[in-house]
Amino acid sequence: MQNTTIQKEWFSKGEQYAKEINEMVDFGEKNDWENWKGKEPEDTRSHLAETVFNLLKTANQNGDTETFRAEFLPAHTPIIPLMENRSQSIEQLHFISGEKIIFMTGTSYEKRHAYLLDHDQVTKLGDNIQAVGKSKQGNIFAVATDDKISIYKGWGGELINEFRLKQTLESGITELIPFNDGSKIIMVTSFGIYLISTSEEKLIHPLNEDDEEDWTPDIDMENAALSNDNSYIVVGDQSYDHRILDPEGNTVGSVGAQSSYPHFCMFAKDDSQLITNSCHFYNGITIGINADQYIGADIEAYTESDDYTIIDEEMRVYAGTATEDYYILGDAYGYIKSFDKKGNRLWRHFLGSTISGMTLSDDGKTLWVGAHSGILHKLQLDQDRRDTHSIGNANLYEEFRLLIWKEEPQIWKW
Numbered sequence: 001m002q003n004t005t006i007q008k009e010w011f012s013k014g015e016q017y018a019k020e021i022n023e024m025v026d027f028g029e030k031n032d033w034e035n036w037k038g039k040e041p042e043d044t045r046s047h048l049a050e051t052v053f054n055l056l057k058t059a060n061q062n063g064d065t066e067t068f069r070a071e072f073l074p075a076h077t078p079i080i081p082l083m084e085n086r087s088q089s090i091e092q093l094h095f096i097s098g099e100k101i102i103f104m105t106g107t108s109y110e111k112r113h114a115y116l117l118d119h120d121q122v123t124k125l126g127d128n129i130q131a132v133g134k135s136k137q138g139n140i141f142a143v144a145t146d147d148k149i150s151i152y153k154g155w156g157g158e159l160i161n162e163f164r165l166k167q168t169l170e171s172g173i174t175e176l177i178p179f180n181d182g183s184k185i186i187m188v189t190s191f192g193i194y195l196i197s198t199s200e201e202k203l204i205h206p207l208n209e210d211d212e213e214d215w216t217p218d219i220d221m222e223n224a225a226l227s228n229d230n231s232y233i234v235v236g237d238q239s240y241d242h243r244i245l246d247p248e249g250n251t252v253g254s255v256g257a258q259s260s261y262p263h264f265c266m267f268a269k270d271d272s273q274l275i276t277n278s279c280h281f282y283n284g285i286t287i288g289i290n291a292d293q294y295i296g297a298d299i300e301a302y303t304e305s306d307d308y309t310i311i312d313e314e315m316r317v318y319a320g321t322a323t324e325d326y327y328i329l330g331d332a333y334g335y336i337k338s339f340d341k342k343g344n345r346l347w348r349h350f351l352g353s354t355i356s357g358m359t360l361s362d363d364g365k366t367l368w369v370g371a372h373s374g375i376l377h378k379l380q381l382d383q384d385r386r387d388t389h390s391i392g393n394a395n396l397y398e399e400f401r402l403l404i405w406k407e408e409p410q411i412w413k414w
Helices: 002-031 046-061 064-069 077-083
Strands: 090-097 100-105 111-116 121-124 129-134 142-146 148-153 158-164 175-176 185-189 192-195 201-203 223-226 233-237 240-245 251-255 261-267 273-280 285-292 309-313 316-324 327-331 336-339 346-348 355-360 366-371 375-381 397-401
Touching: 002 046, 046 064, 046 077, 090 129, 090 366, 100 129, 100 355, 100 366, 111 129, 129 175, 142 175, 148 185, 175 223, 185 223, 192 233, 192 251, 201 233, 201 240, 201 273, 233 261, 233 273, 240 261, 261 316, 273 316, 316 355, 327 355, 327 366, 336 355
Parallel strands: 090 355, 223 261
Antiparallel strands: 090 100, 100 111, 111 121, 129 142, 142 148, 148 158, 175 185, 185 192, 192 201, 223 233, 233 240, 240 251, 261 273, 273 285, 285 309, 316 327, 327 336, 336 346, 355 366, 366 375, 375 397
């Protein structure tokens, strides 16, 4: 009887909260936020969180998570108090095949763990894995362990290359991006961005252009992208505008920040457009330039221009992926949003915490999204919403979410 009472309160308050949030956001987007005179909706279910979480654990132990989910629809806001000292970043997500992905927990400056997720089954991999990466094409995987990066054709496939690192592991690896043929790799760290081959470890960002004696390549908000055909590299960080490079690391163009700090970059699926994001606190601006501008690009910072398209003027982007038709970007507020190349927003969906990684299946139908909350979401694109508690206007069906928390002895499926 007690569980029934809790379930009814959880459901009714959750449904009301989602309805009010969606109405407020719809109004703000259509009528400008300064015209919103209503109060901020409030989710008042936090007093139920501990009980619901214990019921969730029991359902996992009994193999009855489907029934539990039907009775207690997932929510983020009420369980925020449970995340204290438990949450962790989920990043470096990479699609393998079928329903299988690999991902890492922890940031570059923390002790990390690598996991395989196959359907809803999670397998922890060896503790020596420090980072994983995947090529844009060719199904090439990179695995960093201690002083080397190993390159494989397919996950668990043939070892085709190996790079012994000499000087670049003074900090953890933010991102690994192998070339499609496995001959080179971009390694992004807070101590510089490197282009690594069998012959050298070349620092490509930042550059000591003034030959300063005490100069170091320390950077923050380090980010990089490799075009799908590997013709172009883009690099940037908090203190330096995005630069477009050729495959050897030579500068061919630059894209100035339209907000305060360069923070993210990505190519369209067909390389026809490059988008760059710059941020200020939790907000930001994303612009796009077309492929015929890459060589010789000279976009001035903080300057309106016909040389770029405004994709979005709100998000501080932390992660993204591209389908054949549009971008999916994840922001600091816990939203994922999609935009086409002209800057039209197609949909938005709220997950709850700063987005830290995402990957898309090869057929473009399944999206996995990781967040700093320590929660990994599996979503089906272009399907009807699963329930009335969804916040957003996207046609997304969440299969499940996994709570991958530090202090828990196991991973909980919701």
